[in-house]
Amino acid sequence: MDIVSVLYEIPIIGLVFQLIGYLITIFPTIAPIVMQAAVPIAFAALCGVMCERAGVVNIGIEGTMLVAAFVGWAAGVYLLPVLGSQPALAFGVTPSLLVALGLAVLSGMVVALVHAWLSISVRADQIISGTIINIAAFGITGYLNALISRTSPTSAGRFTSFTPPEWLTSLPLVGWLVNTLIAQGPMVISLLVIVVVFQIMLFRSRWGLRVRAVGEHPRAAETVGIDVIRVRYRNVLIGGALAALGGAYLSMELSQSFQTGMTVGRGFIGLAAMIVGRWTPLGAFGAALLFASSVGIGQSIRIAPPPGDLGSLLGALPGQFFDALPYLITIVILAGVIGRSIPPAADGQPYERESAT
Amino acid sequence: MRARLRRLWTVIALPVLSIVLAALVGAVVMIFSEFLVRGQISILLPVNAYVALISGSIGSPNAIINTLVNATPLILGGLAVGLAFKAGLFNIGAQGQFLMGALVSVAVATQFRTFEPGFIGLLVALAAGTLAGAAYGFIPGVLKAVSGAHEVVTTIMLNFIAISIVAAAVSTVLDVPGSPSPITLDVGTAALPVLIGRNGHIGILIALAMAAVISWLLFKTTWGYELRTAGANPEAARYAGMSPRSIIVAAMSMAGGLAGMAGAIEVLGVTHHMTSSYGTTVGFDSIAVALLGRTNPLGIVLAALLFGGMRAGAVAMQINAGVPAELVGVLQATILFFIVASSVVRRIFRLRAVGPGLDEATTITRTYGGEVKA
Numbered sequence: 001m002d003i004v005s006v007l008y009e010i011p012i013i014g015l016v017f018q019l020i021g022y023l024i025t026i027f028p029t030i031a032p033i034v035m036q037a038a039v040p041i042a043f044a045a046l047c048g049v050m051c052e053r054a055g056v057v058n059i060g061i062e063g064t065m066l067v068a069a070f071v072g073w074a075a076g077v078y079l080l081p082v083l084g085s086q087p088a089l090a091f092g093v094t095p096s097l098l099v100a101l102g103l104a105v106l107s108g109m110v111v112a113l114v115h116a117w118l119s120i121s122v123r124a125d126q127i128i129s130g131t132i133i134n135i136a137a138f139g140i141t142g143y144l145n146a147l148i149s150r151t152s153p154t155s156a157g158r159f160t161s162f163t164p165p166e167w168l169t170s171l172p173l174v175g176w177l178v179n180t181l182i183a184q185g186p187m188v189i190s191l192l193v194i195v196v197v198f199q200i201m202l203f204r205s206r207w208g209l210r211v212r213a214v215g216e217h218p219r220a221a222e223t224v225g226i227d228v229i230r231v232r233y234r235n236v237l238i239g240g241a242l243a244a245l246g247g248a249y250l251s252m253e254l255s256q257s258f259q260t261g262m263t264v265g266r267g268f269i270g271l272a273a274m275i276v277g278r279w280t281p282l283g284a285f286g287a288a289l290l291f292a293s294s295v296g297i298g299q300s301i302r303i304a305p306p307p308g309d310l311g312s313l314l315g316a317l318p319g320q321f322f323d324a325l326p327y328l329i330t331i332v333i334l335a336g337v338i339g340r341s342i343p344p345a346a347d348g349q350p351y352e353r354e355s356a357t
Numbered sequence: 358m359r360a361r362l363r364r365l366w367t368v369i370a371l372p373v374l375s376i377v378l379a380a381l382v383g384a385v386v387m388i389f390s391e392f393l394v395r396g397q398i399s400i401l402l403p404v405n406a407y408v409a410l411i412s413g414s415i416g417s418p419n420a421i422i423n424t425l426v427n428a429t430p431l432i433l434g435g436l437a438v439g440l441a442f443k444a445g446l447f448n449i450g451a452q453g454q455f456l457m458g459a460l461v462s463v464a465v466a467t468q469f470r471t472f473e474p475g476f477i478g479l480l481v482a483l484a485a486g487t488l489a490g491a492a493y494g495f496i497p498g499v500l501k502a503v504s505g506a507h508e509v510v511t512t513i514m515l516n517f518i519a520i521s522i523v524a525a526a527v528s529t530v531l532d533v534p535g536s537p538s539p540i541t542l543d544v545g546t547a548a549l550p551v552l553i554g555r556n557g558h559i560g561i562l563i564a565l566a567m568a569a570v571i572s573w574l575l576f577k578t579t580w581g582y583e584l585r586t587a588g589a590n591p592e593a594a595r596y597a598g599m600s601p602r603s604i605i606v607a608a609m610s611m612a613g614g615l616a617g618m619a620g621a622i623e624v625l626g627v628t629h630h631m632t633s634s635y636g637t638t639v640g641f642d643s644i645a646v647a648l649l650g651r652t653n654p655l656g657i658v659l660a661a662l663l664f665g666g667m668r669a670g671a672v673a674m675q676i677n678a679g680v681p682a683e684l685v686g687v688l689q690a691t692i693l694f695f696i697v698a699s700s701v702v703r704r705i706f707r708l709r710a711v712g713p714g715l716d717e718a719t720t721i722t723r724t725y726g727g728e729v730k731a
Binding site for chain 2: 057059118122124125127128129131132133134135136138139140142143144145146147148150151260265268269271272275318319320321323324327328330331334335336
């Protein structure tokens with residue numbers, strides 16, 4: 001403890017040590033919450049990676065998530081009386097929840113199909129297409145939610161988190177990891193798998209090579225026999241399914257209800273996480289964790305501020321600073337001040353097939 | 358005369374058809390959702406809803422005033438997005454620029470809240486809000502010109518930063534001491550004067566004047582010509598000795614100023630104060646307005662009147678026909694959808710294309726990955 005207090009006393013630099021010390025103390029408590037906050041952002045970012053690696057810009061992620069969040073919740077509500085609610089083996093899975101999740105993913109893919117059709121087949125501006133999806137999603141989910149809430153529906157419940165045996169969670173470091181990663185709902189756990197699988201697929205498989213070729217140089221890709229249009233459609237649809245999981249997570253695992261506009265910009269933070277994570281699944285996940293911790297640390301400072309100089313310094317910052325920090329980081333990185341992040345070369349460009357054959 | 362009518366039709370056919378198609382889609386949505394939720398089919402529901410919507414937007418003097426009040430920020434926001442479109446830029450940041458304009462103008466106006474004569478405080482607050490918006494548009498302009506950071510991404514980020522800035526400012530320095538939740542003082546004498554009815558402030562006149570000014574700037578000045586050239590063909594603009602970088606910065610700043618003015622007019626004319634969770638959909642609605650108006654100032658005014666009318670009538674639709682006001686968002690998005698899928702709509706209805714209109718906009722994401730050459 002003596003060395004620590006000596007380090008803390010150094011003027012100015014001591015503040016850094018105090019901050020590190022504070023982060024170490026609060027981390028075990030906020031880690032599971034940060035993980036949960038990162039999940040929808042990470043799914044949104046994965047959707048962005050899938051689309052943009054194939055050369056399609058998707059700013060309609062927010063709308064896609066909103067639609068899936070609504071469909072997952074509403075389908076659960078309507079299927080509950082039909083399919084019953086016998087609890088299954090784990091995670092509080094009921095038949096109605098499972099079917100509802102399937103429908104949510106399907107709805108996300110339908111929204112993605114609209115975006116794919118407008119931006120790939122019609123060759124409309126991809127940003128405009130995304131904007132339309134966002135406006136439409138906010139409108140239709142708000143409209144239907146207002147209609148349904150008049151009937152005061154009963155909720156279909158939600159996916160519950162896994163409770164690991166106590167001997168495991170009480171282990172020193174392992175227990176902490178288990179609490180953060182495994183003692184979560186099924187979607188958090190599946191996110192971890194999805195991130196790793198897509199990272200390997202994108203950079204170590206034939207499929208990934210083709211996708212990246214389409215995103216970097218579609219003309220060359222077509223020359224070697226890759227169907228650019230098909231690859232783009234498929235990737236946007238996969239992206240839609242991923243964004244849908246992020247949306248469904250909000251209304252089916254994190255909570256068990258839907259509120260109008262409940263995604264509150266997570267789709268856009270996902271876009272930022274994709275950029276900061278340099279268009280890779282692992283990087284995007286890391287950035288999502290970073291962004292979520294920024295908000296988590298902000299909240300923690302509000303509730304239990306650190307003692308001493310650091311406390312008075314951080315206390316003087318408005319709480320909103322930590323909400324805005326992810327966006328500031330993204331702008332700084334985009335501006336190329338630290339670590340330039342470069343999108344795929346053909347990102348956002350509609351592709352016109354060579355008229356031959 | 359006939360040739361003129363035909364020319365007029367080729368210009369307005371697509372917007373008119375899109376509106377009609379969107380109304381049909383809206384009717385289907387209403388009938389279908391009513392069936393899903395209540396289990397009954399009522400063909401009359403869409404008719405009732407649209408009658409309520411229209412009478413709530415133009416059915417009475419009060420309704421018309423509401424439409425104009427709702428259209429005011431959309432005209433300015435639409436101009437902010439449209440002007441950037443003309444320069445080949447996609448300004449998604451109207452939202453953030455609007456918020457910064459509103460925040461700064463409310464901060465200034467509350468200082469002048471008891472100052473007489475009131476118009477001095479009003480002018481200062483209006484100018485401050487406009488400048489704040491311009492500054493907030495200047496940032497993505499410079500970022501794009503200097504480092505090639507695409508304005509779509511930077512403005513999205515800046516939109517969220519603006520929300521945080523508003524929340525932080527209203528809950529700290531601008532907060533009225535002792536108020537239960539964060540709220541600023543009332544703007545008092547610095548409010549925009551009411552011209553007609555209970556709430557018909559003079560903002561609409563300012564907005565229309567700005568539309569005329571922007572139209573003149575774009576089509577009658579050298580600067581406007583350069584801006585349009587840089588937007589349509591940056592390569593050609595460079596060959597002709599224009600500087601795309603300075604045009605980008607100027608266009609984004611001006612766009613920001615217009616959106617900031619919209620925010621200033623909204624707080625000085627409608628709300629008269631701000632809360633920490635001050636929310637608006639003006640930013641994204643402005644994109645819709647600019648696209649429906651084919652990025653042209655006159656078209657933007659008409660589109661803003663249409664959308665403003667829909668927003669004004671939505672309340673009446675909810676009360677009188679029991680259809681949630683959010684349906685208006687669905688209608689607006691559907692109109693846009695048909696506009697964007699114009700090539701398909703044209704093929705179905707055998708319409709002729711009218712030169713470069715929206716097609717200009719299709720070039721905008723092309724620079725997404727690239728840098729600005731200068």
